[in-house]
Amino acid sequence: MSGIQKKVSPFTKHFEARKEILDSWIKHMEFRRNPFLGFTLPNPELLVEMSEFLESLVDIVVSNERPAIFLRGPVGVGKSTHLILIRRDIQNLQDLHGNAFRTAYIDRSGLHARQFARLCAIGFNVKFNKSDDSDEIMDSVGKDIIEKYEKEKIRSVLLAEDISENQHEIFSKLQYLADLNAEKTEEPIATIIMTGTSEYFQALTAVLPQIADRSEPIDVPRFEWKHSREFIGRRIAYAKGEISSFDIDDFSIYPFEEDAAKILADSSRGIPRDLRLLCRASVSVTADALLRKEGKGEINYEIAKVVSEYYQSFLSEV
Numbered sequence: 001m002s003g004i005q006k007k008v009s010p011f012t013k014h015f016e017a018r019k020e021i022l023d024s025w026i027k028h029m030e031f032r033r034n035p036f037l038g039f040t041l042p043n044p045e046l047l048v049e050m051s052e053f054l055e056s057l058v059d060i061v062v063s064n065e066r067p068a069i070f071l072r073g074p075v076g077v078g079k080s081t082h083l084i085l086i087r088r089d090i091q092n093l094q095d096l097h098g099n100a101f102r103t104a105y106i107d108r109s110g111l112h113a114r115q116f117a118r119l120c121a122i123g124f125n126v127k128f129n130k131s132d133d134s135d136e137i138m139d140s141v142g143k144d145i146i147e148k149y150e151k152e153k154i155r156s157v158l159l160a161e162d163i164s165e166n167q168h169e170i171f172s173k174l175q176y177l178a179d180l181n182a183e184k185t186e187e188p189i190a191t192i193i194m195t196g197t198s199e200y201f202q203a204l205t206a207v208l209p210q211i212a213d214r215s216e217p218i219d220v221p222r223f224e225w226k227h228s229r230e231f232i233g234r235r236i237a238y239a240k241g242e243i244s245s246f247d248i249d250d251f252s253i254y255p256f257e258e259d260a261a262k263i264l265a266d267s268s269r270g271i272p273r274d275l276r277l278l279c280r281a282s283v284s285v286t287a288d289a290l291l292r293k294e295g296k297g298e299i300n301y302e303i304a305k306v307v308s309e310y311y312q313s314f315l316s317e318v
């Protein structure tokens with residue numbers, strides 16, 4: 001160590017100590033990494049696919065049942081994840097009339113109308129002038145959508161995250177897109193998929209019924225036990241460096257004991273983000289115990305129960 005003493009805040013000290021304890025558990029388990037890190041983008045190897053749900057979503061888009069879909073659900077249930085999965089799957093599909101799809105994905109929320117319009121144009125690869133206002137940009141986007149449809153048989157799907165602010169302007173733009181009809185068809189040629197909580201959808205219904213009425217709210221399903229178990233299993237395999245050979249029909253969740261995992265899954269109420277946080281906290285408590293030479297680093301029922309009860313108090317507030 002050098003002689004220079006840096007002043008470290010107690011906060012930093014605390015987190016450094018926590019990290020050391022966690023690292024010693026990771027080492028003890030012979031893992032390569034922390035299994036319960038959060039990722040900003042979904043890591044395909046860690047994804048638990050709810051294939052029936054995803055297929056039904058994609059089917060609604062392909063069959064053109066509705067010009068707008070609202071992916072609804074509580075915080076952390078997987079709305080954004082499914083938005084990205086729809087995008088992945090729709091790009092290789094055609095509808096009954098042989099139309100293909102292109103997508104624009106707007107992942108930033110709280111945009112101003114002009115920013116939103118610009119991102120739409122950029123997402124669909126539509127040229128516009130720097131000085132154009134939002135209506136002019138949306139005009140160009142609209143023209144391009146019609147042209148793509150008529151000349152190249154390509155329908156346009158706009159995926160937009162949590163567009164909770166500046167609703168009026170943005171929604172009028174979205175509606176404009178949803179209303180676009182090719183001259184000869186009665187069918188919408190642009191589909192919008194939005195995400196948000198049910199509170200937000202309710203607000204939408206109150207403020208802009210014309211949009212809410214035309215969009216189909218679809219609830220993202222929560223994890224069942226088998227999904228939660230797979231979620232843990234994948235992350236353990238990932239931590240071991242064995243994710244590429246993950247077998248969905250035969251995997252272990254060790255060092256989680258089965259009944260410990262079950263109680264964590266129950267407490268998460270099937271919400272992946274909560275499950276991850278509960279698992280992470282359980283690992284942290286286990287690592288602490290290991291340091292005191294209690295246990296072998298396994299996440300047992302008692303630990304899972306303590307963590308669940310502790311978390312329950314503020315999970316229910318969300």
Ligand SMILES: Nc1ncnc2c1ncn2[C@@H]1O[C@H](COP(=O)(O)OP(=O)(O)OP(=O)(O)O)[C@@H](O)[C@H]1O
Pocket residue numbers: 038039041042043046047048049050073074075076077078079080081082162231272273
């Ligand atoms: N099917 C899944 N398999 C594995 N992990 C998932 C799945 N769905 C969601 N997750 C994980 O759970 C977390 C929350 O997911 P996501 O961001 O999609 O939720 P959200 O409903 O969009 O949340 P928010 O309301 O905060 O926008 C992410 O870390 C994501 O990786």
Ligand SMILES: [Mg+2]
Pocket residue numbers: 079080081161195
């Ligand atoms: Mg989201």
